[in-house]
Amino acid sequence: MSGQSPQLILQQLADELARHDALYHLHDEPEIDDAQYDSLRQAYLELAKQYPDAVPSQGPHTRVGAAPSEGFQKITHAFPMLSLENVFSAEELRDWVEGIRHFLMELRDPCVAIHFCCEPKIDGLSCSLRYERGVLISAATRGNGVEGEDVTHNARTIPAIPQQLIGSGWPEILEVRGEVFMSDADFLQLNEDQDRAGARRFANPRNAAAGSLRQLDASITQQRPLRFFAYALGEISETFAQTQSEIRAKLAEWGFTLNEPAQVCMEQDGVLDTLKGYYAMLGARRADLGFSIDGLVIKVDRLDWQARLGFVSRAPRWAVAWKFPPEQAMTQIEDIRCQVGRTGRITPVAHLKPISVGGVLVARATLHNADEIARKDIRVGDSVIIQRAGDVIPQVVSVQLSQRLEGSIAYNFPELCPACASALRREEGDADTYCPGGLSCPAQVQERLSYFVSRQAMDIEGLGEKNIALFIEKGLLNSPGDIFTLEEREADWKDAEGKSLPLLKYWDGWGAQSATKLYEAIRRAREPTFDRFLVALGIRQVGEATARLLGRHFLNIQSLLDCLDRALDGDEPSRAELLAIDGIGESMLKDLLDFRAEPHNRQTLSALLNAATPSTEPLLKVQEFQSPMTQSPIAGKTVVFTGTLERLSRSEAKAQAENLGAKVAGSVSSKTDFLVAGPGAGSKATKAAELGVHVLSEQEWIDLILGNSDSGTS
Numbered sequence: 001m002s003g004q005s006p007q008l009i010l011q012q013l014a015d016e017l018a019r020h021d022a023l024y025h026l027h028d029e030p031e032i033d034d035a036q037y038d039s040l041r042q043a044y045l046e047l048a049k050q051y052p053d054a055v056p057s058q059g060p061h062t063r064v065g066a067a068p069s070e071g072f073q074k075i076t077h078a079f080p081m082l083s084l085e086n087v088f089s090a091e092e093l094r095d096w097v098e099g100i101r102h103f104l105m106e107l108r109d110p111c112v113a114i115h116f117c118c119e120p121k122i123d124g125l126s127c128s129l130r131y132e133r134g135v136l137i138s139a140a141t142r143g144n145g146v147e148g149e150d151v152t153h154n155a156r157t158i159p160a161i162p163q164q165l166i167g168s169g170w171p172e173i174l175e176v177r178g179e180v181f182m183s184d185a186d187f188l189q190l191n192e193d194q195d196r197a198g199a200r201r202f203a204n205p206r207n208a209a210a211g212s213l214r215q216l217d218a219s220i221t222q223q224r225p226l227r228f229f230a231y232a233l234g235e236i237s238e239t240f241a242q243t244q245s246e247i248r249a250k251l252a253e254w255g256f257t258l259n260e261p262a263q264v265c266m267e268q269d270g271v272l273d274t275l276k277g278y279y280a281m282l283g284a285r286r287a288d289l290g291f292s293i294d295g296l297v298i299k300v301d302r303l304d305w306q307a308r309l310g311f312v313s314r315a316p317r318w319a320v321a322w323k324f325p326p327e328q329a330m331t332q333i334e335d336i337r338c339q340v341g342r343t344g345r346i347t348p349v350a351h352l353k354p355i356s357v358g359g360v361l362v363a364r365a366t367l368h369n370a371d372e373i374a375r376k377d378i379r380v381g382d383s384v385i386i387q388r389a390g391d392v393i394p395q396v397v398s399v400q401l402s403q404r405l406e407g408s409i410a411y412n413f414p415e416l417c418p419a420c421a422s423a424l425r426r427e428e429g430d431a432d433t434y435c436p437g438g439l440s441c442p443a444q445v446q447e448r449l450s451y452f453v454s455r456q457a458m459d460i461e462g463l464g465e466k467n468i469a470l471f472i473e474k475g476l477l478n479s480p481g482d483i484f485t486l487e488e489r490e491a492d493w494k495d496a497e498g499k500s501l502p503l504l505k506y507w508d509g510w511g512a513q514s515a516t517k518l519y520e521a522i523r524r525a526r527e528p529t530f531d532r533f534l535v536a537l538g539i540r541q542v543g544e545a546t547a548r549l550l551g552r553h554f555l556n557i558q559s560l561l562d563c564l565d566r567a568l569d570g571d572e573p574s575r576a577e578l579l580a581i582d583g584i585g586e587s588m589l590k591d592l593l594d595f596r597a598e599p600h601n602r603q604t605l606s607a608l609l610n611a612a613t614p615s616t617e618p619l620l621k622v623q624e625f626q627s628p629m630t631q632s633p634i635a636g637k638t639v640v641f642t643g644t645l646e647r648l649s650r651s652e653a654k655a656q657a658e659n660l661g662a663k664v665a666g667s668v669s670s671k672t673d674f675l676v677a678g679p680g681a682g683s684k685a686t687k688a689a690e691l692g693v694h695v696l697s698e699q700e701w702i703d704l705i706l707g708n709s710d711s712g713t714s
């Protein structure tokens with residue numbers, strides 16, 4: 001952690017997590033997979049535990065949907081909790097089935113039927129329950145798949161989770177996995193209650209379930225209407241079933257609720273009809289289930305096949321999620337209004353007759369730009385189909401022309417800015433329309449300042465949209481630099497007429513404490529990281545990812561500015577230096593240079609650099625998550641397969657070897673430990689003989705990995 005303060009590293013991690021949270025929860029466009037996200041989070045939590053004083057006040061623990069996890073104990077899962085690969089069409093499903101048939105030798109015969117247990121895919125969060133002698137011992141969230149958070153106290157408050165199994169025949173150790181979720185009706189009710197209590201609404205049932213389960217105070221969880229469906233096993237001390245459907249039957253007997261409707265479907269000779277039928281049936285019933293599902297889960301029913309199929313990275317080969325397309329609904333456009341963004345870009349927004357789409361009340365949809373409205377001929381009063389994919393801002397898919405109101409007129413894009421009445425501009429070849437008002441446009445000032453203080457930028461707590469609007473209205477804030485001089489100017493604050501204003505603590509709704517807190521937050525923001533600072537400047541196209549690229553390259557802001565200045569003076573090597581950064585192209589460079597060339601920006605920037613000192617510390621690179629290989633007779637060995645294997649497909653043999661910690665190579669060398677040779681082995685066997693490499697038959701290999709012999713592990 002060479003030279004960087006824990007505070008800085010924690011802040012960077014929190015920042016990074018916040019960005020991924022937003023990508024996942026708000027935009028549904030994750031850049032990293034769950035495992036990578038979890039390892040990032042893990043890194044944060046471990047450091048936070050070590051340096052509790054350095055934990056940022058707006059860390060991942062303060063966000064809805066993310067846990068106050070520092071408070072939770074860890075539980076290591078006896079078996080890792082996996083995620084699922086997705087398919088989106090019958091064709092992709094066919095490919096997946098083909099893969100299974102290829103992997104298991106005996107399934108290469110298309111006449112052999114494969115039975116699949118199909119279940120709805122619930123949108124909640126997974127949880128692993130451990131029972132010993134029929135008694136609930138612990139409950140853990142998925143966490144990073146290997147280690148989760150101990151939510152035992154919380155799980156005990158969920159009625160659908162048995163504290164004691166009923167019936168008989170359960171194994172001494174039984175881990176049951178399933179999904180904690182909230183029904184749509186309960187979710188709507190909870191949000192109403194949140195409104196009444198002045199608390200924050202939850203974005204969707206999944207967030208509500210996650211936020212409710214991961215509470216440090218179990219009495220809060222108890223008040224939340226959580227449910228649980230069981231769908232898989234973790235560790236078990238004895239087997240009690242041969243198929244997934246038998247597991248389900250037993251779990252139901254022992255007191256668990258199952259996700260219904262489930263169905264055993266099959267595939268034979270490439271015919272997927274029963275699977276497609278189930279997909280269609282579930283899709284048709286989706287809206288009436290009472291809880292959100294985002295597709296179905298298809299699991300190879302036979303457990304022995306499941307075991308042999310195993311998993312690739314974090315997902316099983318024996319199960320897949322077949323996702324539904326985004327949910328749609330029909331509603332009416334009541335109005336179209338234009339919003340002015342931070343850069344002056346005008347976004348037309350449809351104000352809709354509110355409608356519930358997949359459990360979420362939707363009242364607005366983006367219309368993108370003038371061309372989009374013209375292309376779809378979207379008009380006020382039109383009935384439209386809107387869709388929501390995950391949590392993304394809803395979009396208008398199409399207009400129901402047959403229902404168009406008589407006398408409706410095409411939408412006229414405004415010519416003047418709705419906020420400052422400047423004449424709007426649209427350049428040739430640009431789809432977007434802009435307000436040229438800059439800082440004289442109140443909407444842009446508001447947006448720009450809100451962006452400047454937002455979490456991904458300077459992260460100044462206490463300066464939310466409402467307060468910024470208030471300070472702007474009183475004439476106290478105009479540009480970002482003003483934020484840092486607010487406190488020192490306080491005694492001289494004057495309103496527009498030149499009348500003295502009272503100190504902040506005497507304002508309506510403020511007090512000594514909130515004023516002090518705000519000033520403290522502003523003071524803390526005087527030492528931002530390089531990338532936050534750069535993001536906060538709001539240069540077009542320079543978001544967090546680009547800021548980080550520039551941060552890694554230049555290490556401090558002054559070197560970047562110097563380089564831009566030289567490039568502006570026509571210095572080719574400086575231009576080349578910028579373009580050589582992977583991820584920076586001509587158009588981004590143009591935006592950087594345009595920003596730097598603007599005199600007003602120079603002014604703002606130097607005011608800012610007087611007030612704040614961006615750090616010069618290199619940004620943290622996060623290590624990837626790696627699960628160490630276990631001990632096994634072949635751990636660390638290099639294996640080569642050759643000839644025809646009869647009992648194992650090449651893929652199964654390779655996967656098995658890798659799972660046991662061996663490396664599988666394509667050719668024999670002095671580094672090879674074993675050559676597994678089936679009939680027809682050629683030059684590789686000859687070479688192995690020359691080099692004295694241990695040669696095994698397929699059977700000897702199977703015995704070796706099963707531990708049935710001592711075939712030369714020495």
Ligand code: IVH
Nearest residue numbers: 082083084119120121122126231232297316
């Ligand atoms: S089986 C190894 N069955 O979906 C098998 N998972 O996207 C993993 N999920 O992490 C779980 N419904 O949280 C299974 N019927 C179902 C499910 C289900 C929802 C969740 C689960 C999993 C995630 C993967």
